[in-house]
Amino acid sequence: xxxxxxxxxxxxxxxxxxxxxxxxxxxxxxxxxxxxxxxxxxxxxxxxxxxxxxxxxxxxxxxxxxxxxxxxxxxxxxxxxxxxxxxxxxxxxxxxxxxxxxxxxxxxxxxxxxxxxxxxxxxxxxxxxxxxxxxxxxxxxxxxxxxxxxxxxxxxxxxxxxxxxxxxxxxxxxxxxxxxxxxxxxxxxxxxxxxxxxxxxxxxxxxxxxxxxxxxxxxxxxxxxxxxxxxxxxxxxxxxxxxxxxxxxxxxxxxxxxxxxxxxxxxxxxxxxxxxxxxxxxxxxxxxxxxxxxxxxxxxxxxxxxxxxxxxxxxxxxxxxxxxxxxxxxxxxxxxxxxxxxxxxxxxxxxxxxxxxxxxxxxxxxxxxxxxxxxxxxxxxxxxxxxxxxxxxxxxxxxxxxx
Amino acid sequence: xxxxxxxxxxxxxxxxxxxxxxxxxxxxxxxxxxxxxxxxxxxxxxxxxxxxxxxxxxxxxxxxxxxxxxxxxxxxxxxxxxxxxxxxxxxxxxxxxxxxxxxxxxxxxxxxxxxxxxxxxxxxxxxxxxxxxxxxxxxxxxxxxxxxxxxxxxxxxxxxxxxxxxxxxxxxxxxxxxxxxxxxxxxxxxxxxxxxxxxxxxxxxxxxxxxxxxxxxxxxxxxxxxxxxxxxxxxxxxxxxxxxxxxxxxxxxxxxxxxxxxxxxxxxxxxxxxxxxxxxxxxxxxxxxxxxxxxxxxxxxxxxxxxxxxxxxxxxxxxxxxxxxxxxxxxxxxxxxxxxxxxxxxxxxxxxxxxxxxxxxxxxxxxxxxxxxxxxxxxxxxxxxxxxxxxxxxxxxxxxxxxxxxxxxxxxxxxxxxxxxxxxxxxxxxxxxxxxxxxxxxxxxxxxxxxxxxxxxxxxxxxxxxxxxxxxxxxxxxxxxxxxxxxxxxxxxxxxxxxx
Numbered sequence: 053x054x055x056x057x058x059x060x061x062x063x064x065x066x067x068x069x070x071x072x073x074x075x076x077x078x079x080x081x082x083x084x085x086x087x088x089x090x091x092x093x094x095x096x097x098x099x100x101x102x103x104x105x106x107x108x109x110x111x112x113x114x115x116x117x118x119x120x121x122x123x124x125x126x127x128x129x130x131x132x133x134x135x136x137x138x139x140x141x142x143x144x145x146x147x148x149x150x151x152x153x154x155x156x157x158x159x160x161x162x163x164x165x166x167x168x169x170x171x172x173x174x175x176x177x178x179x180x181x182x183x184x185x186x187x188x189x190x191x192x193x194x195x196x197x198x199x200x201x202x203x204x205x206x207x208x209x210x211x212x213x214x215x216x217x218x219x220x221x222x223x224x225x226x227x228x229x230x231x232x233x234x235x236x237x238x239x240x241x242x243x244x245x246x247x248x249x250x251x252x253x254x255x256x257x258x259x260x261x262x263x264x265x266x267x268x269x270x271x272x273x274x275x276x277x278x279x280x281x282x283x284x285x286x287x288x289x290x291x292x293x294x295x296x297x298x299x300x301x302x303x304x305x306x307x308x309x310x311x312x313x314x315x316x317x318x319x320x321x322x323x324x325x326x327x328x329x330x331x332x333x334x335x336x337x338x339x340x341x342x343x344x345x346x347x348x349x350x351x352x353x354x355x356x357x358x359x360x361x362x363x364x365x366x367x368x369x370x371x372x373x374x375x376x377x378x379x380x381x382x383x384x385x386x387x388x389x390x391x392x393x394x395x396x397x398x399x400x401x402x403x404x405x406x407x408x409x410x411x412x413x414x415x416x417x418x419x420x421x422x423x424x425x426x427x428x429x430x431x432x433x434x435x436x437x438x439x440x441x442x443x444x445x446x447x448x449x450x451x452x453x454x455x
Numbered sequence: 456x457x458x459x460x461x462x463x464x465x466x467x468x469x470x471x472x473x474x475x476x477x478x479x480x481x482x483x484x485x486x487x488x489x490x491x492x493x494x495x496x497x498x499x500x501x502x503x504x505x506x507x508x509x510x511x512x513x514x515x516x517x518x519x520x521x522x523x524x525x526x527x528x529x530x531x532x533x534x535x536x537x538x539x540x541x542x543x544x545x546x547x548x549x550x551x552x553x554x555x556x557x558x559x560x561x562x563x564x565x566x567x568x569x570x571x572x573x574x575x576x577x578x579x580x581x582x583x584x585x586x587x588x589x590x591x592x593x594x595x596x597x598x599x600x601x602x603x604x605x606x607x608x609x610x611x612x613x614x615x616x617x618x619x620x621x622x623x624x625x626x627x628x629x630x631x632x633x634x635x636x637x638x639x640x641x642x643x644x645x646x647x648x649x650x651x652x653x654x655x656x657x658x659x660x661x662x663x664x665x666x667x668x669x670x671x672x673x674x675x676x677x678x679x680x681x682x683x684x685x686x687x688x689x690x691x692x693x694x695x696x697x698x699x700x701x702x703x704x705x706x707x708x709x710x711x712x713x714x715x716x717x718x719x720x721x722x723x724x725x726x727x728x729x730x731x732x733x734x735x736x737x738x739x740x741x742x743x744x745x746x747x748x749x750x751x752x753x754x755x756x757x758x759x760x761x762x763x764x765x766x767x768x769x770x771x772x773x774x775x776x777x778x779x780x781x782x783x784x785x786x787x788x789x790x791x792x793x794x795x796x797x798x799x800x801x802x803x804x805x806x807x808x809x810x811x812x813x814x815x816x817x818x819x820x821x822x823x824x825x826x827x828x829x830x831x832x833x834x835x836x837x838x839x840x841x842x843x844x845x846x847x848x849x850x851x852x853x854x855x856x857x858x859x860x861x862x863x864x865x866x867x868x869x870x871x872x873x874x875x876x877x878x879x880x881x882x883x884x885x886x887x888x889x890x891x892x893x894x895x896x897x898x899x900x901x902x903x904x905x906x907x908x909x910x911x912x913x914x915x916x917x918x919x920x921x922x923x924x925x926x927x928x929x930x931x932x933x934x935x936x937x938x939x940x941x942x943x944x945x946x947x948x949x950x951x952x953x954x955x
Contacts, residue, residue, distance in 0.1 A: 307825070307826060307828075308821075308824040308825060308826060309815055309816050309820075309821040309823075309824055309825075309826050310824055312808070312815050312826060313815070313816070315801075315804075316801050316804065316808075316812065319801045319802070319803045319804065320797075320800070320801045320802065320803075322797055322798045323797070323798050323799060323800055323801050323812065324801070325760065325780065326758075326760065326780065326790065326792055326798045326799065326813075327780070327812040327813035328779065328780040328781030328783075328784050328813050329781075330779075330781075
């Protein structure tokens with residue numbers, strides 16, 4: 053029964069023909085619309101960040117009432133100087149762009165893994181541990197195997213992929229077999245991975261000779277990722293691998309039968325099993341694949357970041373920032389890419405801002421947090437910027453107009 | 456001394472939910488508001504209860520115009536509503552639920568439990584609403600929960616009571632008792648609006664019947680001047696066939712054999728306790744029973760979703776006791792699950808995606824990992840057309856469709872292939888007359904095409920209309936078998952377990 057007065061049936065029809073790559077993977081569909089709110093969230097965060105910078109200088113606050121003109125002028129100047137430094141540090145030069153892409157690479161890879169989990173209804177907190185296990189697996193292969201770069205590099209990446217897949221897959225198996233919640237098992241997995249790696253790095257097989265702390269020897273040169281813009285700039289082909297990951301994941305999610313299955317299970321596992329899907333297998337595979345993506349990020353940290361050694365700190369905070377990136381990108385591979393680029397730019401720019409304008413890099417973390425809050429609370433952004441919401445997101449008092 | 460709505464119009468983006476609707480109810484009168492899903496009944500009631508503000512039109516009580524901006528306004532004006540889904544706190548007692556939100560308080564804000572309890576007892580005696588004031592809501596039946604809702608409304612001194620689909624969750628016996636309660640309220644001078652899409656109920660309890668269709672009032676009649684058929688035609692806007700047209704069954708070879716099946720429920724209690732029966736090709740076997748007597752577990756046991764404790768299930772002589780749902784799908788088993796939103800559909804998915812939810816993994820929809828969306832969309836378009844699914848397109852989320860159309864999506868998916876066995880659980884629960892008629896026709900067509908059909912429904916009328924044989928399930932056992940033309944009282948008694 054149609055709702056009264058429903059407009060004539062309208063099939064959206066096939067979307068406009070994108071280039072071959074977009075057509076193959078479906079990339080490019082309605083991403084523009086999805087970008088409006090995050091963009092507004094970003095702008096709002098910058099405005100609030102400006103206020104924080106403005107009031108953070110004690111000297112200006114002291115003279116605010118005595119000489120309001122000078123104080124406000126100083127504040128504006130300070131904000132402008134900070135944001136100019138942030139901008140220049142992110143995209144102002146080839147080196148800045150290289151640094152942005154360099155910081156983006158692991159965030160994007162791990163973020164894709166977490167987004168994949170979200171699509172299947174799984175909250176993978178374990179990217180950190182998956183990266184560590186992957187990093188040490190890559191280190192073993194990078195140190196001990198000797199082969200020409202054309203073989204050695206893929207082999208080392210595969211070692212990372214496998215390490216991450218095993219670590220993520222374990223959480224998947226536990227969930228599928230026993231129902232153990234992946235949030236618990238992946239968090240615990242992070243701890244186990246950290247201390248396991250710490251111990252392994254003190255074993256003779258891999259520890260840097262002559263060192264007491266847990267650090268591996270350096271990878272052989274044939275396992276180091278080639279740099280993308282020449283040897284002066286740090287960004288490597290790891291970035292291209294991450295971008296390829298965006299297309300592969302988009303294809304997997306929206307064009308493949310496995311993606312169909314995992315999205316169905318993520319949205320309604322009961323309907324999935326009624327339709328004959330094996331939820332346990334889907335959960336295990338998704339966790340393994342998500343771990344694998346984080347694993348490539350882990351391998352990237354060893355193979356692309358001088359001095360090319362594995363250490364317990366190799367993942368930094370990437371495993372956790374990647375969760376934010378996945379949320380910000382709304383678990384859409386293309387969205388995750390933009391989110392990772394934004395976070396990469398903030399991180400590269402933040403360092404320059406700290407140096408040039410003496411604004412602590414912590415402000416960047418504040419900006420990131422603000423952006424995420426506003427993205428997570430779209431109603432807030434809509435209210436601030438008076439953006440019209442889609443009707444289905446409006447507060448509903450009842451379940452429908454009729455019935 | 457009446458509640459009157461006149462010229463009420465309410466628009467939503469793209470839809471006029473109520474178009475110049477006028478309605479009145481006097482004290483001591485029962486008005487049935489009859490209409491299909493989507494006809495605008497619930498919108499109208501939400502306006503009356505202060506949840507929506509009308510774009511045009513007025514609401515008057517005793518000739519005086521009132522503004523209803525919230526449910527608090529409605530309660531203050533003497534309007535009470537018993538929702539389709541009860542608003543009760545399961546871990547609170549009956550008394551606590553009744554006084555919730557306006558607890559009588561004594562010294563220092565302490566709740567006066569004795570006074571609260573007294574109020575409940577008094578109301579329940581006055582209107583013959585038998586409840587135990589100290590029972591926890593989670594321990595009492597749905598029928599009794601409804602009485603608690605009614606007491607709640609009466610405690611707030613409602614003069615006009617709105618019932619939204621009150622019988623949807625009740626057993627046949629509870630429905631009879633409920634009608635008694637309505638009679639009592641009426642005699643006490645309450646004005647009652649009774650929203651329903653069931654024709655028989657409207658004819659039985661109402662003094663006046665208002666029929667809505669497409670947001671408008673299309674007829675206002677009294678029960679003695681119309682028949683069920685007239686009402687159905689008015690509701691749907693065309694002539695509908697109320698009886699399921701079907702010839703005699705011509706049973707052929709046995710398709711489904713269920714032998715001594717025992718299935719545990721989630722609490723590890725035997726929900727199905729040694730059930731044995733057969734379904735043959737070309738016949739419809741109906742399983743009648745009050746909800747919660749093992750129907751769900753029986754179906755899940757047969758369809759591979761809940762491993763049976765013991766016993767066996769055979770399809771065409773092949774043992775499928777331990778088969779997975781997908782293996783059964785390949786053997787030509789179609790399953791219409793009892794809860795379409797929980798188990799039948801992925802609501803976020805599009806109509807097209809839901810159409811292939813159980814066959815996406817194989818040709819022609821995919822080869823290996825690669826899905827062929829061209830073929831999928833063509834198929835979905837064909838099925839939407841063939842099964843008369845009213846949708847703005849195949850790419851809209853299935854959650855945007857009405858219940859009847861959602862159910863048609865499932866029927867299309869399950870029936871659009873060679874089917875040996877159809878298992879249909881509550882195939883028409885909560886959907887409109889037009890869709891019911893359509894789905895019943897499709898089920899009979901499958902039987903006539905040679906499929907074995909097992910229909911499980913808590914609606915006795917539905918089982919009687921469809922089935923060639925009726926089995927009655929009580930406490931996990933099959934307690935009786937009837938021919939479809941057997942006496943309703945006999946079947947009803949068997950459903951309650953008092954059949955020798």
